[in-house]
Amino acid sequence: MIDLFDKHKGIEGRFARMLTLGVNALGLTNDRVISPTRAMINGRETILAGTNNYMGITLDADCIKAGQDAMAEFGTGTTGSRIANGSYALHVQLEAELAKFLKRKHCIVFTTGYQANLGMMSGLAGPKDTIFLDSDSHSSIYDGCTLSGAKLVRFRHNDAGDLDKRMARSEGEEGGRLVVIEGIYSMLGDRAPLRDFVELKKKHGFQLLSDEAHSFGVLGPNGRGLADEAGLEDDVDFVVGTFSKSVGAVGGFGAGNHPMFETLRYAMRPYMFTASSSPASVATSIAAVRKLAAEPERRAKLRANSARLFEGFKALGLDMGCDVASPVVAVKCADEISTITMWNALIEAGVYVNIALPPGTPNKLCLLRCSVSAAHDFDDIDRIIALFGRVVIAKAAA
Amino acid sequence: MTQSTINQICKLLEPFNTERKALTAETDISADLNIDSVAVMDFVMEVEDHFDIEIPLNVVSETRSIGDLAAVVEARTKKVLLP
Numbered sequence: 001m002i003d004l005f006d007k008h009k010g011i012e013g014r015f016a017r018m019l020t021l022g023v024n025a026l027g028l029t030n031d032r033v034i035s036p037t038r039a040m041i042n043g044r045e046t047i048l049a050g051t052n053n054y055m056g057i058t059l060d061a062d063c064i065k066a067g068q069d070a071m072a073e074f075g076t077g078t079t080g081s082r083i084a085n086g087s088y089a090l091h092v093q094l095e096a097e098l099a100k101f102l103k104r105k106h107c108i109v110f111t112t113g114y115q116a117n118l119g120m121m122s123g124l125a126g127p128k129d130t131i132f133l134d135s136d137s138h139s140s141i142y143d144g145c146t147l148s149g150a151k152l153v154r155f156r157h158n159d160a161g162d163l164d165k166r167m168a169r170s171e172g173e174e175g176g177r178l179v180v181i182e183g184i185y186s187m188l189g190d191r192a193p194l195r196d197f198v199e200l201k202k203k204h205g206f207q208l209l210s211d212e213a214h215s216f217g218v219l220g221p222n223g224r225g226l227a228d229e230a231g232l233e234d235d236v237d238f239v240v241g242t243f244s245k246s247v248g249a250v251g252g253f254g255a256g257n258h259p260m261f262e263t264l265r266y267a268m269r270p271y272m273f274t275a276s277s278s279p280a281s282v283a284t285s286i287a288a289v290r291k292l293a294a295e296p297e298r299r300a301k302l303r304a305n306s307a308r309l310f311e312g313f314k315a316l317g318l319d320m321g322c323d324v325a326s327p328v329v330a331v332k333c334a335d336e337i338s339t340i341t342m343w344n345a346l347i348e349a350g351v352y353v354n355i356a357l358p359p360g361t362p363n364k365l366c367l368l369r370c371s372v373s374a375a376h377d378f379d380d381i382d383r384i385i386a387l388f389g390r391v392v393i394a395k396a397a398a
Numbered sequence: 399m400t401q402s403t404i405n406q407i408c409k410l411l412e413p414f415n416t417e418r419k420a421l422t423a424e425t426d427i428s429a430d431l432n433i434d435s436v437a438v439m440d441f442v443m444e445v446e447d448h449f450d451i452e453i454p455l456n457v458v459s460e461t462r463s464i465g466d467l468a469a470v471v472e473a474r475t476k477k478v479l480l481p
Contacts (some may be wrong), residue, residue, distance in 0.1 A: 010432075099466075143456075152455035154439055169452040346406070359434035 021337065022344030025355045035059060036375040043045065049370045049384050050354035054218055054327050054377020055288070055298045057248035063287040070283030072344070078276045083265065086276035094286050097155055098253055101115060101289055102224055102239060106261035108254050110270065110275050113213055113242025115253025118144040119268035120240050121180070123254075125150035128175035132163055132206070134192070135363045136185050141211060147269070150178075157185075157362060160196035165206045177206035183215030183226035187361050187369065188321035189328030191215070194226055198235040210239040217246030217292045218327055223299055243281070247288040251277045302327055302374040305381055309372055312385035316393060321367065330369040331392065339366040345391040351384055368392070399423070401470040410448055411464070414441045423465035442467075449475055 023042065030039040037048050038058035049276060057063060063289050080086035087240070099107040110116040120143025125131050130151040133141055138157075153170065155163040163179065179201075181192040192210070198324060199207055212225035216239075220228025225293055227233040237258065243251040254264070265271060277285075291298070292390030303325075310325035334337040337358055343355045356367040370381070370384065408421045414420065415431050425431065428438050442458050445467065451474040461467050 026405075135443070154455060156443065166452065184439060187463070359436040364437065365439075387449070398481065 005081045008102040008293045011089050017337075018340055021340045023347065025232060025340065025343055028347075028352070033059070037373055037380060039352075041347070044350055046347070047351045047380055048382075049372070049376075050352050051373065052214070052245040053248060053373050053375070054214075054246045054302055054371065054372045055292065056373040057246070057288050057291060057298075060248070060288070060291065062291070063248065063284045066286040067280040070279040074279035076280075080275055081272055082276045088276070088279060088281040088282070088364060090286070091276055094282050094289075095253075096113060097289055099255060099285055101222075102255050103233065104239065104255040105257045106255060108261075108265060108268075108271065109282070110254070111274050111276065112250060113244050113392035114140040114143075114251035115274065116240050116242065116254055117141050117211060118147055118270035119264070120238065121145050121150075121178075122270065123174055123264040123268035124142055124148075124207070124209070125176070125178050125240065129174050129178065130173065130175060131178045132166065133180045134158065134182065134185075136187065136339045137180060137182065138186055138211065139215065139360075141182075144270075145180075146162060153176075155225040155322040158190065158193055160193065160200050163197070164200055164203070165205070169201075177204070178209060179206050180209050182209055183212040183219060184326050184328060186214055186328065187356055187365075188330050189326040189366060190322035190324065191219075191226055191326065194230045194232050194236075198232050202233060207237045208235065209240065210236045210375040210394065211240045213240070213242045213252075214245060214328060215324075216241035218299065218302060221253065221296075221379065223292050223296070243285045243288075246292065247285050249281045249288060251281055251285060274338060277278040280398055302372060304374045305374065305378070306375050307380060308381045308386060312381065315386060316385065316389050318392060321365075321369070328369065329372060331388070333366045333368060333392070335398075336366050339368060342391050342395050345395075346387060349387045349391065351387050353384075399465060399468045399472060403471055404464060406448065407445060407464055407468055407471065410444045411441060421464060423463065423468065425464050426462050427464060427467065428462070445471065449474055 022055055030041060032040040036058050039046055039048055074088055078086040094112050095107045095109050111118055117140035119153050125148040127149040130153060131145050132153045132155055133145055133155050134157055153166050153375050181197060210227055215225040217223045219225050222228050227236045238256040243249040306327045309323045309329050319332040346353060354369040356369050358364045361367055404423055414433055415438055419431055442453050446453050453470060457470060461470055471478050
């Protein structure tokens with residue numbers, strides 16, 4: 001008999017090596033949450049700089065109250081799918097309010113952000129269609145593409161010219177074409193050059209989906225994401241997003257203006273064959289989306305914090321993930337072992353950031369990845385910069 | 399499947415073959431060379447551009463050895479040449 005676990009021996013060895021270098025970076029526990037930017041980790045009060053809690057909204061009193069009331073009124077869980085017993089007035093209300101916020105005719109809510117991409121990719125594209133996806137796409141996009149059964153063509157990251165060339169190679173084939181990009185890429189923090197892709201759309205005629213997971217609530221004058229920032233919302237056919245970042249809950253959405261959009265509800269397995277979001281999570285999302293609309297000062301604070309961290313790191317001479325400031329601020333490191341060592345030194349100094357290693361990163365990069373929150377103050381940002389100076393610069397000099 | 403195609407693929411594979419292992423038609427690109435899933439996709443992108451063909455990810459997932467990939471390349475190159 002071949003043991004099914006044999007194939008994971010490489011992972012086991014790599015994991016064991018990580019443990020010889022410090023604590024388990026993949027199993028860290030927040031023993032107590034003090035604020036959106038502070039938690040007790042390994043007995044130490046730690047600055048959280050890797051939570052994707054962009055608006056710092058997770059402990060907002062109004063959102064908590066909304067969640068508590070919904071749980072008391074509707075119960076702990078829905079025990080069913082949206083297409084059976086799991087549609088509550090709250091889900092319908094969240095979809096309506098999100099559609100209004102996004103200025104889209106239709107919006108469908110999913111139980112997680114991961115499922116939103118799984119559902120949208122597989123609902124929009126089928127075996128006769130082709131999906132062109134950016135090479136740096138999130139795993140949920142890759143998995144959704146696989147689930148769709150469509151032909152999958154990967155184009156070079158943020159390179160509309162490369163997409164142009166690849167589209168030309170498959171010209172004349174049957175089936176529709178879907179191009180998938182992201183507002184802010186999760187690992188390096190860079191944005192899609194949306195205008196280039198919109199131009200290409202005029203040449204080739206395809207449908208365009210933008211995953212705004214990291215940019216929803218964050219970019220644009222109205223917080224609607226990259227297309228809002230670029231003033232190109234009419235050229236983006238479908239928008240995907242998540243509630244687990246700027247909204248501070250769990251769940252995701254897909255939205256668009258297509259007259260048949262609602263039929264996706266009966267064509268997306270990740271929407272149909274799972275229980276709907278819990279009432280508390282939906283209610284906190286409704287409250288949070290209202291705050292995204294009503295409190296633009298959160299976005300302004302986030303932008304100021306992001307710029308301060310980005311410029312601070314640049315001034316230290318760190319090798320930055322990209323050349324524009326966004327709430328994702330990544331630092332490129334030399335190799336896996338030094339990255340793990342530096343991550344441990346940062347944790348011991350009282351700051352949590354994300355560690356990102358291949359194949360979870362593009363181009364075999366090893367990254368220390370920070371995400372900034374509107375709830376950070378400038379002292380937090382300056383402390384993170386100082387600690388990176390101490391740990392990362394010291395390591396590079398060693 | 400010609401030796402020329404295999405040789406061209408081996409050359410394109412060199413930057414990814416960080417452990418400098420010997421390459422033959424039977425070499426399993428991912429398992430033998432210890433190349434992760436993302437690097438395999440990056441490598442196939444180089445192959446696509448070198449031969450000016452399309453190799454969808456669905457095909458990549460069914461391609462294990464250098465010989466398998468050479469067969470895919472030749473089948474797809476022929477298709478391009480036909481009117």
